[in-house]
Amino acid sequence: MTEQLENTKIVEHGIYDPLTETPTSYKREPEGAHPPMDFEAYKSTALRHPKQPLVYLPQAITEITGPQLSGLVKEGDNDLTIQHDGEPIGERITVSGRVFDTEGKPLRDTLVEIWQANAAGRYLHKWDRWPAPLDPNFSGAGRTVSDREGHYTFTTIKPGPYPWGNHHNAWRPAHIHFSLLGRAFAQRLVTQMYFPGDVFFPYDPIFNSVRDPEARERMISCFSIHETVPNWAAAYEFDIYLRGPGQTPFEEAF
Numbered sequence: 001m002t003e004q005l006e007n008t009k010i011v012e013h014g015i016y017d018p019l020t021e022t023p024t025s026y027k028r029e030p031e032g033a034h035p036p037m038d039f040e041a042y043k044s045t046a047l048r049h050p051k052q053p054l055v056y057l058p059q060a061i062t063e064i065t066g067p068q069l070s071g072l073v074k075e076g077d078n079d080l081t082i083q084h085d086g087e088p089i090g091e092r093i094t095v096s097g098r099v100f101d102t103e104g105k106p107l108r109d110t111l112v113e114i115w116q117a118n119a120a121g122r123y124l125h126k127w128d129r130w131p132a133p134l135d136p137n138f139s140g141a142g143r144t145v146s147d148r149e150g151h152y153t154f155t156t157i158k159p160g161p162y163p164w165g166n167h168h169n170a171w172r173p174a175h176i177h178f179s180l181l182g183r184a185f186a187q188r189l190v191t192q193m194y195f196p197g198d199v200f201f202p203y204d205p206i207f208n209s210v211r212d213p214e215a216r217e218r219m220i221s222c223f224s225i226h227e228t229v230p231n232w233a234a235a236y237e238f239d240i241y242l243r244g245p246g247q248t249p250f251e252e253a254f
């Protein structure tokens, strides 16, 4: 009986076969599933949020079948510590996890891209001018594609917190930006991953623009002693959930 149940579970949560099992539509997420476009404490949102109600476009074949990623990502693109002649300064870490849809099904072939500040909290970007050092051995961007079981992994440096101009003495908690393209453009997600126990959480309007405390928790990675590589890198785990199919699946009649 137990074995039967386990088999059933595997079938229900199996991996999408992109040829035979691409959903014909994806869920429209309810209001409140994501942070508001206009959030008073995050000042620049006042200038850039939509002023008119959103127009929902029908999901056509281009949204449901793309993107095609074969050959785009090279081996080593997921290691941000080997992009230059020397090694970057800072705390070497791995960041890994699995990509699922909201039905709990692992998503393979998901393009996972990250960008981040260096260990001193500075981006390699012309508008980042605060007086922290740039690291000549760290560019701060990487990408990978999830494997057959939805796994992804990066090797990088733990980013530092940094000040920003939102209000007096504003600091961002240490974070890594994530962009994911699932099996379809309709599953695109842009988010940020945080580190456990950050002292800046209570003061950061971007982190707190996610009003649901449980949803905020889901943006915080978990330290994993089991995944830590001895004498090499501490490990953080971060699972990510993208949109699931729009149609409610029917259970088979017994």
Ligand SMILES: [Fe+2]
Pocket: 117, 172, 175, 177
């Ligand atoms: Fe950032």
